[in-house]
Amino acid sequence: MRNTKEYNRQYERTSKRKAYKKNYRKKYGVEHPEKMREKWRKRHQRRKEKIIKLLGGKCVICGYSGPALQIDHINNDGAEERKKHGNSNGYYSIIYKKIKEGSKDYQLLCANCNWEKILAKKPSPQGTEAIKEIKK
Ligand SMILES: [Zn+2]
Numbered sequence: 001m002r003n004t005k006e007y008n009r010q011y012e013r014t015s016k017r018k019a020y021k022k023n024y025r026k027k028y029g030v031e032h033p034e035k036m037r038e039k040w041r042k043r044h045q046r047r048k049e050k051i052i053k054l055l056g057g058k059c060v061i062c063g064y065s066g067p068a069l070q071i072d073h074i075n076n077d078g079a080e081e082r083k084k085h086g087n088s089n090g091y092y093s094i095i096y097k098k099i100k101e102g103s104k105d106y107q108l109l110c111a112n113c114n115w116e117k118i119l120a121k122k123p124s125p126q127g128t129e130a131i132k133e134i135k136k
Helices: 004-031 033-054 078-085 088-100 111-121 125-135
Strands: 069-073 106-110
Touching: 004 033, 033 069, 033 088, 069 111, 088 106, 106 111
Parallel strands: none
Antiparallel strands: 069 106
């Protein structure tokens, strides 16, 4: 039979430790904002690299495989999704999970092809101007 007293004590100890750790992290973050930023940036980078690997590692249009690869939402509602999920770290982990589960909503595009797609699909005044600028 489970000893409830012991269990409670154990639980209390764990939650205290958790609270302490949480506080410590919070304090650390306040005192070293640049380190926290660096940490977030690295985590973000790692997630992005994982997604890129899952998606084949190169631009689906021109075959480019370098640092300018971007994760493109095929149906163009990436901005909507981003708005819904807030910070981009969370956003990337959602994408990662979705692709792992077999989602075909995402593809890799290099910055160049991505811009061409954006400009072609959204004929905003700026977009049209930009295309004119490119075609000059
Ligand atoms: Zn490309």
